[in-house]
Amino acid sequence: MPKMKTKSSAKKRFTLTGTGKIKRKHAYHSHILTKKTTKQKRNLAYTSTVSKADQANVLEMLVK
Numbered sequence: 001m002p003k004m005k006t007k008s009s010a011k012k013r014f015t016l017t018g019t020g021k022i023k024r025k026h027a028y029h030s031h032i033l034t035k036k037t038t039k040q041k042r043n044l045a046y047t048s049t050v051s052k053a054d055q056a057n058v059l060e061m062l063v064k
Contacts, residue, residue, distance in 0.1 A: 010061035014050070022050040022058050 015023045028036075029044040036044075050058050 004063040006063050007061040010058060014058055014062060016062075016064070017049075022055060023047050024050050 013024065017023055025047055026044040029041065033041055
């Protein structure tokens with residue numbers, strides 16, 4: 001059986017931490033930033049972790 005390929009989109013969007021959690025970036029931080037407050041833009045710039053409900057799906061896309 002051939003090797004499983006990782007999804008290219010997931011490879012670009014997610015990274016694994018040392019403890020096994022999955023880091024992700026926030027949405028809505030790429031364009032139309034003029035109407036967003038400075039606080040909102042600052043908070044969107046930080047990374048967060050994938051929720052437990054979605055972890056299995058993301059790991060499957062990353063073939064881990």
